[in-house]
Amino acid sequence: SGPPRAGWLVMYTPHLETERLVVRPYSSVDLKARHRLHRECFGTDESPDATRHWLEWTLAAYRELARLYQPPYADYAIVLKSTRQVIGGVGLVPSVVPWATLETDPGEGHPRHEFISPEFGLFWAVLPEYQRKGYATEAASVFVRWIFDMLMPRRIVASTEYENLASQRVMRNLGMTVRENPFRQPPWFQVLGVLDNPAAMRAEGT
Numbered sequence: 163s164g165p166p167r168a169g170w171l172v173m174y175t176p177h178l179e180t181e182r183l184v185v186r187p188y189s190s191v192d193l194k195a196r197h198r199l200h201r202e203c204f205g206t207d208e209s210p211d212a213t214r215h216w217l218e219w220t221l222a223a224y225r226e227l228a229r230l231y232q233p234p235y236a237d238y239a240i241v242l243k244s245t246r247q248v249i250g251g252v253g254l255v256p257s258v259v260p261w262a263t264l265e266t267d268p269g270e271g272h273p274r275h276e277f278i279s280p281e282f283g284l285f286w287a288v289l290p291e292y293q294r295k296g297y298a299t300e301a302a303s304v305f306v307r308w309i310f311d312m313l314m315p316r317r318i319v320a321s322t323e324y325e326n327l328a329s330q331r332v333m334r335n336l337g338m339t340v341r342e343n344p345f346r347q348p349p350w351f352q353v354l355g356v357l358d359n360p361a362a363m364r365a366e367g368t
Contacts, residue, residue: 175224176238178304184241185252185301187224192239193217195248203250203287233282233313240288240301250288252301254309257283257319260351263343282309284320284357286332293328299335306336306357316362320355330355 178185188196197213200206223236237253258278284306286298306318320338322329333340333355340355 176234176305176308178308179243180300180304182243183297183301183304184243185238185305186241188217188220188237188239188251190217190221192248195239196251199248199251199287199289202290238305240286240297242292242297249292249297250286250301252284252286252298252305254305255283255285257281257321259319259321259354260348263345263347263351264341264354281317281319282313282315284309284318286329296335298332302332302336310359310361314361315359317356317358319357321351322353322355324352326353329353 175187176185193210193214196217197210200208200213200216220237224234227234227236233254233256235254235256237251239248240250240252241247242249257280259281260278262277284302286302288298288301309315309318320329320333322333324342330340330353333353336355336357338355338357340353343352343354346352
């Protein structure tokens with residue numbers, strides 16, 4: 163109980179920079195930009211009030227997850243340095259992976275199981291006019307390094323739909339191994355990108 167250590171709070175408030183971008187927590191002044199992202203990238207038809215509720219929830223999540231010493235499952239703003247505009251978001255979510263759906267036929271007498279395992283799930287989104295400029299890969303790369311250094315996960319995963327070739331390109335640009343679910347089920351698990359932590363691979367001698 164009580165407030166988290168100062169160092170833990172610092173880790174939970176990333177301010178990450180690349181040549182062109184800053185990745186930082188959202189703030190209350192980002193409402194308009196985030197509302198655009200919801201409508202144009204996530205396809206929601208929500209009101210500004212609904213986005214305001216999301217933003218308030220996100221700001222509270224930064225604080226409460228740190229207070230409880232939990233992984234920083236949250237969304238962070240991608241900011242273009244040259245204009246200081248929020249052009250997208252990148253973040254981490256708990257992702258459940260039914261690994262068995264990626265296996266080859268287990269053979270007679272060995273039915274395919276549907277058990278899942280929790281993983282650290284990476285996601286990203288960039289406003290339409292800023293796409294195809296490498297911003298998603300640039301932001302996701304620095305964010306992944308931060309997650310690997312801070313949490314030391316064995317791997318990070320990302321999932322998308324068969325037709326979302328742009329996201330699959332970002333996965334490959336990040337160095338992910340991209341695998342398809344041949345069974346089309348479950349519908350939210352069609353294409354999976356997997357990125358192993360280099361430190362874990364070295365420790366395992368692989």
